[in-house]
Amino acid sequence: MDIALSKEERAFAERMRTFFTTEIPADIRSRLARGEHATREDIVTSQRIMNEHGLAVPHWPTEWGGQGWTPVQRHLHAEEMLLAHVPPPLAFNTQMVGPVIATFGSQEIKERFLPKTANLDIWWCQGFSEPNAGSDLASLKTTAVREGDEYVVNGQKTWTTLGQWADWIFCLVRTDPDAKKQRGISFLLIDMATPGVTVRPIQLIDGGHEVNEVFFENVRVPAENLVGQENAGWDYAKFLLGNERTGVVAVGQTKARIKRIKRIAAETKVGDRTLLDDPLFRAKLTRLEVEVTAIEMSVLRVLDAEGRTGSGKPDPVSSVLKLKGSELQQEATELLVDVLGPAALGYRETADVPDGFAELRDGAVDALPTYFNWRKASIYSGSNEVQRTIIAKAILKF
Numbered sequence: 001m002d003i004a005l006s007k008e009e010r011a012f013a014e015r016m017r018t019f020f021t022t023e024i025p026a027d028i029r030s031r032l033a034r035g036e037h038a039t040r041e042d043i044v045t046s047q048r049i050m051n052e053h054g055l056a057v058p059h060w061p062t063e064w065g066g067q068g069w070t071p072v073q074r075h076l077h078a079e080e081m082l083l084a085h086v087p088p089p090l091a092f093n094t095q096m097v098g099p100v101i102a103t104f105g106s107q108e109i110k111e112r113f114l115p116k117t118a119n120l121d122i123w124w125c126q127g128f129s130e131p132n133a134g135s136d137l138a139s140l141k142t143t144a145v146r147e148g149d150e151y152v153v154n155g156q157k158t159w160t161t162l163g164q165w166a167d168w169i170f171c172l173v174r175t176d177p178d179a180k181k182q183r184g185i186s187f188l189l190i191d192m193a194t195p196g197v198t199v200r201p202i203q204l205i206d207g208g209h210e211v212n213e214v215f216f217e218n219v220r221v222p223a224e225n226l227v228g229q230e231n232a233g234w235d236y237a238k239f240l241l242g243n244e245r246t247g248v249v250a251v252g253q254t255k256a257r258i259k260r261i262k263r264i265a266a267e268t269k270v271g272d273r274t275l276l277d278d279p280l281f282r283a284k285l286t287r288l289e290v291e292v293t294a295i296e297m298s299v300l301r302v303l304d305a306e307g308r309t310g311s312g313k314p315d316p317v318s319s320v321l322k323l324k325g326s327e328l329q330q331e332a333t334e335l336l337v338d339v340l341g342p343a344a345l346g347y348r349e350t351a352d353v354p355d356g357f358a359e360l361r362d363g364a365v366d367a368l369p370t371y372f373n374w375r376k377a378s379i380y381s382g383s384n385e386v387q388r389t390i391i392a393k394a395i396l397k398f
Contacts, residue, residue: 005072005076009072009073009076012073012076013076013079013080016055016076016077016080016081017080017084019053019055020080020081020084020086021084023049023053024046024049024050024084024086025045025046028042028045028046028086028087029084029085029086030085032085032086032087033085033256033260035366035367035370036366037208037366038087040123040165042087043087043089043090043120044120044123046087046089047087047089047090047093047094047119048119048120050089051065051119051120054067055067055077056089056094056118056119056120057089057094057098057118058074058077059074059094059099060094060098060099060102060114060118061102064098064110064114064115064118065114065115065118070303071302071303071304072300072303072304074303075299075300075303078250078252079251079252079255080252081252082251082252082253082255082256083252083255083259085256090120090123092123092124092125092126092161092162092166092170093117093118093120093122093123093124094117094118096124096126096170096240097113097117097124097126097170097189097240098114098117098118099239099240100170100187100227100236100239100240101113101114101117101227102114103239104187104227104228104232104236104239105227105228108224109189109224109225109227113189122167122168123162123165123166123167123168124166124167124168124169124170125161125162125163125165125166125168125169125170125192125214126160126161126169126170127142127157127160127169127170127171127172127190127214128140128157128171128237129158129159130142130155130157130158131158134159134383135382135383135385135386137172138181138182138234139181140155140172140185141155141174142154142155142156142157142171142172142173142174142216143173143174143175144173144174144175144188144221145175146175146223146230148223149222149223149224150220150221150222150223151173151175151188151220151221151223151225151226152220152221153171153173153188153190153196153216153218153219153220153221154216154217154218154219155173155215155216156213156214156215156216157169157213157214157216158202158211158212158214159212159380160199160211160212160213160214161210161211161212162210163192163199163211163212163214164199164201164209164212166192167191167192167193168190168191168192169189169190169192169197170187170188170189170190170227171188171189172185172187172188172233172234172237173186173188173233174186175230175231175233176230176231179231183231183234185231185233185234185237186226186230186231186232187226187227187228187232187236188221188225188226188227188233189225189226189227190216190219190221190225191221194220194221195219195220196216196217196219197214197215197216197219198214198215198217199212199213199215200212200213200214200215204372204373205372205375206368206369206370206372206373207369208369208373210373241381241382249299249321249322249325250325250329251292251295251299251325253329254292254325254328254329254332255292257332257333257336258285258288258289258292258332260336261285261332261335261336262276262285264336264339264340265281265285265339268339275339281339284335284338285335288331288332288335291324292328295325295328298317298320298321298324299321302315302317302318302321316390316391316394316395317395319382319387319390319394319395320387320395322381322382322384322387323384323387323388323391325377326377326378326384327378327384329374329377330374330375330377330378333370333371333374334371336367336370336371337368337371340367343367344367344368344371
């Protein structure tokens with residue numbers, strides 16, 4: 001493919017840039033640009049504005065809000081959003097459960113959930129990982145036993161991101177304990193307000209509360225909340241994870257972080273020069289920028305091939321993108337800590353800064369917590385070790 005954008009694609013990117021910098025509230029974008037985290041209200045506000053303009057779920061089928069864009073246009077939409085410091089639409093809704101329901105759900109379940117999912121009237125969370133079923137997800141133990149028109153669910157999920165804010169959870173549950181482990185799994189939608197559902201926070205090393213444990217004790221779920229066929233949930237999970245791994249590269253997010261690093265480095269004096277003029281620092285920064293550009297080209301190649309074949313099947317190269325993309329995300333957070341120096345120690349209030357330290361720069365209070373938080377990038381969506389196994393089998397044919 002020609003990796004240069006066409007005139008039409010450049011014009012499309014400009015339209016997206018204009019929209020994100022004029023329609024999304026400036027106070028939300030400025031806070032994210034300083035390194036602050038989006039609140040629940042920020043995410044809901046931004047997604048509803050995008051949905052009103054048909055930009056929240058452009059990759060969905062057109063009857064449910066999709067735009068019929070090419071894969072490259074979808075990439076440009078996501079990149080311009082991140083470069084403008086706009087909170088992306090909630091991935092659990094738009095990238096995960098929404099496409100699964102749109103592809104495998106009944107007409108009734110589509111009508112019940114897709115409009116509310118696109119508009120974030122329902123906040124979803126993901127119930128996949130368990131204490132003894134993370135990278136080996138097919139070993140999950142949470143059961144769903146059919147009793148008449150209901151399933152009775154018992155078990156535990158863990159690392160449930162933003163489960164404390166969620167209205168519903170999409171779960172992988174074991175519906176046939178006697179089948180081969182991948183074959184006995186179903187995809188079930190559960191209202192978090194159902195009696196027997198308990199959410200407990202997990203405190204993270206960055207000091208935040210982002211993930212949770214979710215317990216199910218005799219939780220009764222209407223059988224109509226089953227997506228697709230019983231015991232076919234593993235296929236739906238592979239579909240979800242394959243598409244997720246292309247999106248988690250988040251090139252625009254890493255580019256925005258690099259831009260911030262450059263700005264801070266240009267303001268940091270080192271003798272009679274700035275840190276941006278330091279050859280060792282510039283070497284680190286340049287290598288990171290080159291690798292980000294290289295992975296962006298790889299993303300575009302995968303998307304171009306997807307657009308030409310129209311198969312809709314996840315490319316195993318998405319595992320390469322996830323592997324390298326997560327490493328680059330971590331490198332960017334590490335370089336941000338380096339450039340901030342002592343200011344990155346995470347003092348929450350200016351009054352807490354020790355004597356002799358300069359006034360904190362914008363966002364410095366979140367640099368170290370963000371560094372710690374992004375250690376997760378090489379684990380979620382299938383750990384990087386698992387991605388190497390997929391690459392060996394599916395691409396290298398070992």
